[in-house]
Amino acid sequence: MQFDPFVIPFNIGLYFILFYAVIRSIIWFRDLSRPDKLRLQRGFFGRAFGQSLKEIFLESLIHKKILKTNSRLGYMHMSLAFGWFLLILFGTIEADFFGEKHLNPPYKSIFFRFFNPDHGRTELEAAYAFLMDIILAFILSGLVLAIIKRFSSKVVGMKKTTRLKTIDKIALTSLWVIFPARLIAESLTSGAYGTGSFLTGTLGGWLVTFLPAKQVAYPFWWLYSLSLGTFFLLLPLTRYLHIPTELFLIFMRNSGIRTGDKAGSFSEVQVYSCSSCGICIDQCQMNYAAGINDMQSAYLIKAIRNNEDTSMIAHNCLMCSRCDQKCPVGIELSAIRMIQRRSVEAENEFKNIWKGYFRKRNNIAQEKVNGQPAYKYLPEINSEKADILYFAGCMTHLTPAIKKSMIKILDASGLNWSFIDEEGGVCCGRPLMLAGNDKEARELINYNSQLIWKSGAHTLVTSCPICYKVFKESYYIDVEVLHHTQYIKNLIDEGAVKMNFLHKRVAYHTPCELGRNSGIYKEPKDVIRHVAILENTGYDDENSLCCGGSLGNLKISHQKKHQIALDAAARLTTKNPEALITACPLCKKTFLSATETRVADIAEIVAEAIITPQARKRQYQHSLSVKESADIS
């Protein structure tokens, strides 16, 4: 039997990590809710399984999304992941095919050259050794990039890279040692026996000229085995746990499991799937416009993994979801951040290293304040009967131009509508939710829901995307909720309002809450095209910017907000449009002080262009009189 004591560290590491993976998966599966378990079972026998295999190949091995965003960073990830996979795959085939017997234990293929130093003399063997050398060279090229990136992130096209903790550094070093150790060990053994291909053979041939190759090779085989073993043992404590976890994540997501609003298996799988690639850091406006560079999603996830206090990081975010959109792993970062906002402070347990292997999940905040309702003072509900309700929202009350425009449009439509918060209504509840106070938010939601029910309306129109999102997602009301851009679009389609064309060049800023957070991109642009000439800004749809005024961030200072607004406004107005159009009162208010360009809401330009019924009547009478006079003459 081929055996040598140096394979022991590798074996310990490998069997430990396999055992750990099994235990961990069982715990994750056990903690899933019942519907999610069913989804997973259905997914296993359904299409989700095939889809997942395809996605695993494209994302976990090839890293297609990272390649698309940043080719050099993508190459680095691909060469390490795909290269290592190929090395294991072809190594196993090699050991099976050329080894002394079939079905070998894993260490035989990993340390194949040590046990079969004479391998590589015949033509077929040499060709195979050549292939193995190519794969090793492929990995080493990625490794060189990775090492350079650690010291100068700009080389791979990244502005910033993530900071590491000590245990990450140890794991990183062991990962860096693995492949050079393999190269030197294989080269020395090959050199001693005169085998090996273009890489190991050549290097070995040169080393053997001044080194006693056989004796020196042995410590390097030890080093190779030790670095592998250390890496596997530390894997569960470091960010490298993303390598096995991402496979679970892809399968769970394809089976239809979503994060929801409580910490559970799926959110934990997502947390461990983050590879800290740092793409979210480069995307974050708070980073590049305001210089806040310690609260991006990669750091939040790291803090969660380390059971650190996340309250400051979790609340210091605009919730614009730009990072969600760009995350190559597809982690629902905003949803995870919301879970952290709701939860109580974590105990710092990471000091005990053993607890790192099986992290205790954060408790969901029981109730942050006592059971007394907070808004007992609200007046009794008596709402006007109407078909269509208009809810302006707090922010629209601060931008009266939008309110007046909407009144004009609603009047022009000739429908039976009522303004429910004309005298200043009750907040929709979303700001409280964003601050993690769901219980209080629920009180306001109940109040507003009753107000809407009692009016007997079938449609609710709101001017504020913040209100729109919460009405759409968290209210249990049987009315159609529309943002005013959607409503105006409907009016135009039905021909209920007529408009002049304004011949203005305008740029459109997609509000985060309307765009990325609610998925409404098309309607606002259609409405604008109806009344003005819409120009692209380069920050359209999913790639849109945040104005900086977001209510999502509790901690950011006024000055930093203004910096973000200045930066965003400058980017949006590079082509000097006549007006910067937005669909959110808060965005409008924020941009007003940040740019010289006129800032207006869609409702305002529509109201400007609209032909009111009176005007239409006048036009009609005018045409009649013209006709009459023509008849007379």
Add this chain to the structure above:
Amino acid sequence: MEKFGFTLSKGRVINYDSNDRSIADYILQMEPSFRSCIECGACAATCTAGNFTEFSLREFNILMKRGENDQVREHIRKCMLCGKCSLVCPRGVNTRNVIVLAKEAFQKSESYAI
């Protein structure tokens, strides 16, 4: 003795030494912009909650800085965090965070827990 309806009015002395200013200190430490408030009252004027009930951030600000926390403690939960106050503030005070921190401070201090 005959009662004529006259009483001694309560002392209105603000004793900064004996008053508990821990709540204001906590807020000032976590949110330094609280210091730059000029008590103009714009926040109270625009307040959504203030439209329905007695709720004035300007007043609470003065009271907390004086260390007279009882009234603040009673009313602070009425805020809806809608954020209008922070938009109208002429000094850029992060008013929403002030409210959140005040609640947090009351929660943390045993004598005041709400």
